[in-house]
Amino acid sequence: MDYFEFKEIKKSDPRIAELFKLRYKVYVDEWGFERAEDHPLGIETDGFDLCAQHLAAIRRETDTIIGTARLIRCSAQGFPIEKNMQIDRLIPQEMRELTCEISRLAVSKDYRRRAGDNALYDGKIFTGSSPRLTEDERRSGENDIVLGLIRKMCECSGREGLIYWYVGMARGLNILLKRKGLHFEPVGPEVDYHGPRRPYFGRIDEIVKNNAELLNVYQQALAHRAGVELPTKVPVAV
Template sequence: MSYFTFRKLTPEDSLFPELFKLRYRVYIEEWKFEKPEDHPGGIERNIYDDHAVHLAAILNKEPSVIGTSRLVLDSPHGFPIEENMEITADTSNIPRNKICEISRLCVRGDYSRRRDDKALNGDDSTGSAKEDPKLVNQRREENDIVTGIFKCIAKESRIHGITHWYVGMARGLNVLLKRRGINFEEAGPEIDYHGLRRPYFGPIEKILAKSKLFLDIYTGKTDFPYDENSL
């Protein structure tokens, strides 16, 4: 049995509004990164969302969105990382339409009690979280949410002709991605932005060079069909 489906969501999809409700739940209610009054209606959304590819981890039994990320594409608004962080890496020789920013990567709190998923929100602890024993067997069978979302990221980047990734992330997430063979290069200093975050930038094939799994999806050697429920 597979617990999750991973795929792109578009405004025509009935689950599309759940992306922004999940982001509100994680960023405002669970992690209190922003003020509720700045996000009326219980959604977290901004000007970059109309210029982004939205990805989701969907819990099959409900169904509902329990994880998400977006690929912010080039637009007149630029990239949020360039507005909120100091970029010291030289990106001037890369066409803007070949760059995207990976952002808003988050997992619903009741599905992010494992150390790997907590790292998404800046938890750098090395201890394991205590879980309800009733969930242990389910955890063993669950697909890795972060891995599934990153497969979508690799696939959509290929589809859109993207060659370089931006991402701003906490140390914990950087460690988590390195364990999967995803190696970003630092692109600026660490700052306090929703917790300590650092910007990263680089060519996708170099970032994924140590991960055959993701590199093969990005280069098209293998597919990640969205109509399948398993990793």
């Protein structure tokens, strides 16, 4: 049984406010990454939200948004990662146009108690589980909320013809994603921004090439954009 669904929330959708409220709860109330006085309406949002695709993880049983992330496209504003971190390589403009930044990955506190999800923020590997979840949900797999959001990122990126990902993340999250076959190349040192974070940049197909499911989702979306039919199963790149 699938306990969660993952979908894009359009900026015109009334539920977009739920995403911003969840971000406020995580980034302001729980972790103090953002200042409450900068977000007086109880929602966490900024100018980059206007040029971003917003993704949601929804618990089917309650129709509750319990996770979110955004994909920020190249614009005149640049990328937030370049404003907040040190990037050691120059990304040519032609590559920037095919790049999106993974940003504001947030999971509700109740669901971060699932194995490993606190590594999103504090860089540590947590192995507990939440008593608020059913036994079946606890058995449904390590970090499937985060991986479900990444699966949706692959789909959206391929659909939009995007080739590269930018992301800043905690060391613990990088370790967990490596276990799932995702390999991100660092492009700068670790800095203190929303906790210790390091910037990464790379081709999406190279990042996910050791995860057959994610590679398949991405390549299928690219092929659909180009009007090409691919086999259902796509072999992992060597």
